[in-house]
Amino acid sequence: MPHILIVGAGQSGLQLGLNLLAAGMDVTIMSARTPEEIRGGSPTSTQCMFQPALQIERDLGLNFWEEQCPKLTAQRYNLGLPPDGYPDARQTTGEAAPPWLRTEVTPFTRAIRFTGPWEHYTQSVDQRIKMSSWLAEFENRGGTVIYQGVMTSDLDSLTALGRYDLTIVAAGKGELVGLFDRDASRSPYDRPQRALSCIYTRGMTFDPEYQDWAVSFANIAGVGEFFNMPGLTVDGDGMQPCNILLFAGFPEGPLGFHAWRERLSPTEHLDRIVRAMREYVPWEADLAGDIEITDPRPSLIGGYTPTVRHPIGHLPSGGLVLGMGDVVVANDPITGQGANNAAHSAHIYARHIIDNADGRYDEAWMQATFDDYWNYAKHPTVFTNAMLGQEPPEHVGRILAAAQAGHEAGKPVIAARIAYGYTTPSDLGWMLDPDEANKYLAEVAPEFATPAPANP
Amino acid sequence: MATPRTHPKVRPYVLTGGRTVTRHRLLVHTLVTVPYYDPGLAAAMLPEARTLYEQARDGCSVAELSALSGLSLGVTRVIVSDLAAAQRVRVHAETYGSPFDRRLLERVRDGLRALA
Amino acid sequence: MVSAHSPEHSTTTAKIVVAGGFGAGKTTLVSAISEIPPINTEAWMTTAGTLDDPLEPDSDKSTTTVAMDFGRRTLADDLVLYLFGTPGQQRFWPMWDDLCRGASGALVLVDTRHLDRSFAAVNYFENDSTVPFVVGVNMFHGEQTHRLDAVRQALSLHESVPLCAFDARDRAQVAGALVGVVEHSMARTARPAPPRPMAPALR
Ligand SMILES: Cc1cc2nc3c(=O)[nH]c(=O)nc-3n(C[C@H](O)[C@H](O)[C@H](O)COP(=O)(O)OP(=O)(O)OC[C@H]3O[C@@H](n4cnc5c(N)ncnc54)[C@H](O)[C@@H]3O)c2cc1C
Numbered sequence: 001m002p003h004i005l006i007v008g009a010g011q012s013g014l015q016l017g018l019n020l021l022a023a024g025m026d027v028t029i030m031s032a033r034t035p036e037e038i039r040g041g042s043p044t045s046t047q048c049m050f051q052p053a054l055q056i057e058r059d060l061g062l063n064f065w066e067e068q069c070p071k072l073t074a075q076r077y078n079l080g081l082p083p084d085g086y087p088d089a090r091q092t093t094g095e096a097a098p099p100w101l102r103t104e105v106t107p108f109t110r111a112i113r114f115t116g117p118w119e120h121y122t123q124s125v126d127q128r129i130k131m132s133s134w135l136a137e138f139e140n141r142g143g144t145v146i147y148q149g150v151m152t153s154d155l156d157s158l159t160a161l162g163r164y165d166l167t168i169v170a171a172g173k174g175e176l177v178g179l180f181d182r183d184a185s186r187s188p189y190d191r192p193q194r195a196l197s198c199i200y201t202r203g204m205t206f207d208p209e210y211q212d213w214a215v216s217f218a219n220i221a222g223v224g225e226f227f228n229m230p231g232l233t234v235d236g237d238g239m240q241p242c243n244i245l246l247f248a249g250f251p252e253g254p255l256g257f258h259a260w261r262e263r264l265s266p267t268e269h270l271d272r273i274v275r276a277m278r279e280y281v282p283w284e285a286d287l288a289g290d291i292e293i294t295d296p297r298p299s300l301i302g303g304y305t306p307t308v309r310h311p312i313g314h315l316p317s318g319g320l321v322l323g324m325g326d327v328v329v330a331n332d333p334i335t336g337q338g339a340n341n342a343a344h345s346a347h348i349y350a351r352h353i354i355d356n357a358d359g360r361y362d363e364a365w366m367q368a369t370f371d372d373y374w375n376y377a378k379h380p381t382v383f384t385n386a387m388l389g390q391e392p393p394e395h396v397g398r399i400l401a402a403a404q405a406g407h408e409a410g411k412p413v414i415a416a417r418i419a420y421g422y423t424t425p426s427d428l429g430w431m432l433d434p435d436e437a438n439k440y441l442a443e444v445a446p447e448f449a450t451p452a453p454a455n456p
Numbered sequence: 457m458a459t460p461r462t463h464p465k466v467r468p469y470v471l472t473g474g475r476t477v478t479r480h481r482l483l484v485h486t487l488v489t490v491p492y493y494d495p496g497l498a499a500a501m502l503p504e505a506r507t508l509y510e511q512a513r514d515g516c517s518v519a520e521l522s523a524l525s526g527l528s529l530g531v532t533r534v535i536v537s538d539l540a541a542a543q544r545v546r547v548h549a550e551t552y553g554s555p556f557d558r559r560l561l562e563r564v565r566d567g568l569r570a571l572a
Numbered sequence: 573m574v575s576a577h578s579p580e581h582s583t584t585t586a587k588i589v590v591a592g593g594f595g596a597g598k599t600t601l602v603s604a605i606s607e608i609p610p611i612n613t614e615a616w617m618t619t620a621g622t623l624d625d626p627l628e629p630d631s632d633k634s635t636t637t638v639a640m641d642f643g644r645r646t647l648a649d650d651l652v653l654y655l656f657g658t659p660g661q662q663r664f665w666p667m668w669d670d671l672c673r674g675a676s677g678a679l680v681l682v683d684t685r686h687l688d689r690s691f692a693a694v695n696y697f698e699n700d701s702t703v704p705f706v707v708g709v710n711m712f713h714g715e716q717t718h719r720l721d722a723v724r725q726a727l728s729l730h731e732s733v734p735l736c737a738f739d740a741r742d743r744a745q746v747a748g749a750l751v752g753v754v755e756h757s758m759a760r761t762a763r764p765a766p767p768r769p770m771a772p773a774l775r
């Protein structure tokens with residue numbers, strides 16, 4: 001049986017490690033952090049995972065928290081507009097001031113809202129819980145763990161040593177990605193597109209209209225996006241349900257990077273998040289009367305450039321390593337695809353590794369393995385990058401209006417199709433292309449669709 | 457660019473003995489010793505493993521092993537963990553459960569005071 | 573070497589981390605107290621070029637070397653203290669975590685002429701590490717150029733973090749500073765609830 005080395009103990013690295021271990025392989029994981037450090041540290045994601053990825057975990061017997069974790073049955077869409085309508089993008093120059101630096105604060109209004117039900121639920125288990133437990137589980141099941149902050153120099157000598165037949169780099173967005181060339185043809189952006197500001201809270205109430213767990217999402221015109229994702233997080237030594245709140249701000253907008261530059265204590269951070277909610281998503285702020293932070297390190301602030309990389313890293317001594325997960329395909333979080341992608345990549349890689357157990361893990365095999373994954377990952381990547389524009393294209397505006405009309409008529413077909421698309425991005429072609437969108441709207445829901453404007 | 461050096465059929469890196477889980481974490485200052493030096497085994501080892509095995513005879517920390525053998529920390533840890541699994545080296549558990557154990561801190565403080 | 577010829581013989585090891593910005597005096601401090609010449613090890617990282625001209629093919633890779641040094645001091649027959657100097661660049665945080673894991677305390681060195689160079693190290697111990705730390709002003713000219721409370725303010729250092737000054741070349745002064753580190757760890761770990769960490773940056 002081959003010896004496999006995996007660098008990075010996140011969603012993709014641990015899932016692959018546990019998968020290969022179950023197949024009887026000799027697997028070593030190098031983790032920069034111990035389970036205690038992961039659990040006691042800051043959150044790393046909002047990690048909403050949809051049915052197909054959750055099913056991969058179930059099939060591997062890794063769904064340890066399925067019953068405790070809130071089951072999210074729908075995706076709620078909202079569009080927030082300033083009182084005077086859609087802002088003119090051309091007028092925004094420079095850095096807009098965040099709510100806490102202004103005397104005048106006008107709450108936005110909800111211009112569009114609809115709910116897309118999911119046939120199968122979505123869940124978000126805090127990666128601090130999941131990765132710390134999976135890492136301990138990996139060790140208990142006989143895997144070898146080495147706690148090591150891996151440098152390129154380590155990879156160079158480790159691959160030269162000949163101890164492992166294959167080395168996979170699953171180190172997320174860390175510095176090790178420097179070993180993998182950016183694929184410019186698949187990476188349209190050269191800088192972070194959203195300023196992320198995320199906090200874990202408890203005490204948020206249900207929307208009185210729905211009374212169930214759901215992902216709530218808002219496009220906020222001229223500002224960015226807001227997410228409220230119920231999940232399961234740490235509670236001292238135990239666990240608790242929570243609401244994970246995330247603002248994704250346009251870089252120059254009022255919630256851009258400049259808004260979060262100060263070093264804030266967790267309670268100061270929560271205070272600012274709530275103030276931003278009062279202005280931009282007041283319908284969410286209404287549910288947040290009594291919220292508090294869940295733990296001493298409840299926040300995550302930052303941003304990164306969505307990037308696709310070439311999958312093979314060449315070390316100076318001749319060794320080769322194969323990238324996986326965010327290392328090779330890092331999408332912006334606004335579509336909630338990254339952890340799902342990581343699960344799919346580990347799943348696909350595991351199949352290729354096991355199928356090739358008697359062969360060589362050479363460069364051609366590495367490329368073919370990644371290419372197989374890219375056949376999946378290209379869909380969420382194209383979708384996510386399309387969503388990073390700051391104003392929805394005209395046809396998307398019509399899709400949203402039609403989805404709302406259907407929702408109001410009690411027939412949420414369009415909303416459900418959108419929600420399904422998040423779980424299965426290969427289905428989203430109809431939404432990304434104006435002609436396809438028109439065709440679909442005309443077919444399934446002519447009564448809800450406003451006609452497309454005549455071509456000029 | 458050279459070709460990768462491994463081939464599944466010809467495994468250059470073989471260690472004797474069954475694998476047992478090493479529970480002690482290999483921190484940079486963790487002490488490694490050789491409980492019983494076996495020259496025959498040393499001669500049969502890969503150069504990297506042999507270097508470490510011999511270096512550890514005197515007893516030293518993981519970081520010293522790495523520096524004195526000229527091997528990266530990553531390689532050092534992999535080989536030490538293999539050698540430990542085969543019970544060829546001993547990875548010393550921390551004497552006290554925590555680096556903040558009062559007895560440990562008091563001893564370090566007193567030792568440093570003597571130098572101050 | 574640590575004498576450990578008999579497997580029964582058990583030596584206790586402890587570790588203190590010495591951090592601080594570029595040129596703050598880490599290596600000097602480790603040499604002052606170590607009984608062996610500080611061992612300098614290097615690791616390197618391939619770094620992607622800056623994305624100033626990002627749509628160009630990625631030819632501009634470079635290699636960044638990080639150096640860490642460590643020294644050793646035998647404090648008793650069966651007690652050895654290791655000192656680890658962290659590499660200056662904070663962005664290689666996995667390496668910092670690795671060096672700090674299991675440390676009994678940390679000393680963050682600052683050079684008052686270049687306080688900014690030590691910001692990353694202070695941030696790391698404030699936000700990303702549970703190792704108690706003390707900030708030490710290295711008096712490059714044998715004298716303090718800044719009052720300590722001015723340094724505290726410039727670093728926006730919490731009042732619970734001790735601040736001291738010493739000459740990194742002087743063994744006795746360094747030992748005294750390390751006593752302070754250990755005492756701070758004793759105090760910090762004896763009572764609960766250190767100051768709340770700040771919101772961390774995305775890694
Ligand atoms: C704010 C935010 C919100 C998000 N929300 C969602 C969401 O709702 N849904 C979704 O699907 N995705 C989401 N994502 C993305 C998702 O979290 C990631 O895509 C996913 O975790 C990637 O998994 P991975 O295994 O590739 O890497 P990671 O999960 O990042 O794991 C990498 C691991 O490698 C370790 N490591 C790094 N460097 C080294 C080194 N040198 N040596 C050793 N170990 C190292 C790290 O410590 C880490 O444990 C979000 C991301 C962010 C930032």
Ligand SMILES: Nc1nc2c(ncn2[C@@H]2O[C@H](COP(=O)(O)OP(=O)(O)OP(=O)(O)O)[C@@H](O)[C@H]2O)c(=O)[nH]1
Binds near residue numbers: 593601714740
């Ligand atoms: N006069 C004086 N010079 C010092 C003192 N401490 C360090 N130096 C000098 O300052 C320079 C930098 O000191 P180092 O100890 O190499 O600093 P470092 O933190 O290890 O530096 P890097 O590893 O490069 O980040 C050297 O030339 C030292 O000789 C001091 O207390 N007084």
Ligand SMILES: [Mg+2]
Binds near residue numbers: 599600641
């Ligand atoms: Mg130095």
